Amino acid sequence: NQPALTYDTMRTNLFPASRCSADALISVLQFALFPFRATGGYSSGQIMRTIRRQWILVLALACGLSVSCRLVQHVGKNTPTGILVGCLNQIYDVVEPVKGAPAKTFQARFRIVETVGVSTNLLGREVEIAVRPPDHLYLTATVSGKDFKLGRDGQQLWIYALEKKFYLIGESGVARFAELPDSKDSTQLGPLRLxxxxxxLAYVPRLVSVERQPDARVGRNDCCVLLATPRPAAVKAHRLPDCRLQLWVRRSDRLPTRISYTDDRGVRVTVEAEQLELRNDAPETRWTFSPVDGDRTQTVAISHLTQFLSVRWSLLNAKIPSLGPATGQRRVVASEGEGRLENIDGTTVLFVKGSPEEMGRQHGALLAKKVREDARRILYGVGIGSSLANGTWFFGEMNDAERRLLPHMDGRYLREMDAMAVAAGISKEEMRMANVFPELFHCTGFAIYGDATVGGTLYHGRVLDYFRGMGLEQNAVVMIFQPDVGNAWVNISYAGFVGSVTAMNAKGVAIGEMGGHGEGQWDGKPMAQLVREVMEKANTIDDAVEIMRRGPRTCEYYYVISDGKTRRAVAIRATPTEFETAWAGEKHPLLPETIKDAVFVS
Incomplete structure (x- = not known):
């Protein structure tokens, strides 16, 4: 009757707002310590998932976050398993001391001292942390070559991007959306928890075999050395990795001072703690943000930062199963009004039909969870991440873009977005902002036909070059729109998006967009909605070109448009004030050598 113990069940309900600081620590530590680019064919995601799936439990304890229970009396205090449990118990008491026990400050600097089978760029990477319960946290780390600090001081949470000299300060009582002053954030952070x-830990003896190895000295510390290996039955039953974890546990206080991970694929990573200590006090300035001359600060709703940290954590274990062979298998998953959701050969296909309100409601109801996930990942995972990378507040930029785009937007699309927001259970403001997001990225496209293909068949290709790992891949959807006004069309997209960057309509007109420059030139129709207008109104490639020419347009974008009826294709370069075309085979200064019956844009 024991519950199944898997990595997924361990992560269940980990991140309510009251636990956000623990999320912050784990999330940033994992990004800082393990952004693997492995050799020998291992991807970053494969290495991360392998290490985290079971051993994250012990890796986290080295960072001051782990779990514990008082089982030493059952396994023997000085047995190998007892030493491991005692080590975990010590960390647990630091983060969540027993009632009446004085709080202590845990602080350490962790450094990667050995790497085999992974990028040598990891060698020497460091993370510094300090934790003092119930509500103080400090962390410094390097992520993608840039230095960041994170801190919690009671009910305040802050992140500092050193390169940009930019602080994000999260507080309760701040409006979540600038255009809605009454949208005050009421989030209250609870005490630090694991x-x-x-x-x-009651399952540790059954899951893991722990061996005592010869004692060793690490720096000035005398250590017990343990080797933990998952038991064969646990590997089979719980899909644990075939790996080994070696721990050097200090005799003086049973804190881990070195951890080494090894697997059967030749990967070995060793992390060593420096200046690891427990103190009765700690400088108060460590927890508080302290801007100096030249620093810029932005006070934001604290829930924006907690959602950012929660989203980034969730993406660390994101998986994208490969599609299997096409067998023609098709089933209806759910229906809503005249809309329905199908699964065709493993691909999610959404059919929506009717007025803007009806299509929005169908979309939001049938894909509610995916719509909410994508909005959170776009706005809080990617958006706030870009704030730290660029040194500007993402929500402020989006507010400005939306204000300037709004006069040019089709009211039908706004009504569809608002109906979807209600059905999916998110705010209209979040839905509209998330739909402005594609204005910021670029891609690749081509169309070939005639003498360029066998049999003269027209092929229109499109690569969505959004950066991977932000979570949209998991919620990819093929959408079939049947509006009450205009052409039916298919949208290659993701849940929650009413515009398009890749589409084909029932008249055989197809389009793909590639981004350029000119970000900030927002006085026109949103690019993704202009693409949708082409789909719903253009019956020929000439109609499509004219709609694009008429605009009004924003920024700089490139397009490849094709027409399956006439086997013609054209490339377009468009800015708010310029409009250029290059039909298949035509020369253009921005294009390489021309190819007959072909259009390429990247």
């Missing part, structure tokens, strides 16, 4: 229940 993301796993101490009950999990």
């Amino acid at each position: 993301p796993w229940s101490r009950k999990i």
Whole structure:
């Protein structure tokens, strides 16, 4: 009757707002310590998932976050398993001290001292942390070559991008959306807590074999050395990785001072703690943000930062199963009004039909969870991440863009977005902002036909060059729109998006967009909605070109448009004030050598 213990069940309900600081620590530490670009064919995601799936439990304890339970009396205090449990118990008492016990400050600097089978760029990477319960946290780390600091001081949470000299300061009582002053954030942070229940350690003896190895000295510390290996039955039953974890546990206080991970694929990573200590006090300035001359600060709703940290954590374990062979298998998953959701050969296909309100409601109801996930990932995962990378507040930029785009937007699309927001259970403001997001990225496209293909068949190709890992891949959807006004059309997209960057309509007109420059030139129709207008109104390639020419347009974008009826294709370069075309085979200064019956844009 014991519950199945898998990595997924361990992560269940980990991140309510009250636990956001623990999320912050784990999330940033994992990005800082393990952004693997492995050799020998291992991807970053494969290495991360392999290490995290079971051993994240012990890796986290080295960072000051782990779980524990008082089981030493059952396994023997000085047995190998007892030493491991005692080590975990010590960390647990630091983060969540027993009632009446004085709080202590845990602080350390962790450094990667050995890397085998992964990028040598990891060698020497460091993370510094300090934790003092119930509500103080400090962390410094390097992510993608840039230095960041994170801190919690009671009910305040802050992140500092050193390169941009930019602070984001999260506080309760701040409006979530600038255009809605009454949207005050009421989030209250609870005490620091570990993301796993101490009950999990009751399973450690059954899941893991722990061996005592010869004692060793690490720096000035005398250590017990343990080797932990998943038991064969646990590997089979719980899909644990075939790996080994070696721990050097200090005799003086049973804190881990070195951890080494090894797997059967030749990967070995060793992390060593420096200046690891427990103190009765700590400088108060460590927890508070302290801007100096030249620093810029932005006070934001604290829930924006907690959602950012939660989203980034969730993406670390994101998986994208490969599509299987096409067998023609098709089933209806759900229906809503005249809309329905199908699964065709493993691909999610959404059919919506009717007025803007009806299509929005169908979309939001049938894909509610995916719509909410994509909005959170776009706005809080990617958006706030870009704030730290660029040194500007993402929500402020989006507010400005939306204000300037709004006069040019089709009211039908706004009504569809608002209806979808209500059905999916998110705010209209979040839905509209998330639909402005594609204005910021660029891609690749081509169309070939005639002498360029066998049999003269027209092929229109499109590569969505959005950066991977932000979570849209998991919620990819093929959408069939049947509006009450205009052409039916298919949208290659993701849940929650009413515009398009890749589409084909029932008249055989297809389009793909590629971004250029000119960001900030927002006084026109949103690019993604202009593409949709082409789909719903253009019956020929000439109609499509004229709609694009008429605009009004924003920024700089490139397009490839094709017409399956006439086997013609054209490339377009468009800015708010310029409009150029290059039909297949035509020369253009921005294009390489021309190819007959072909259009390429990248």
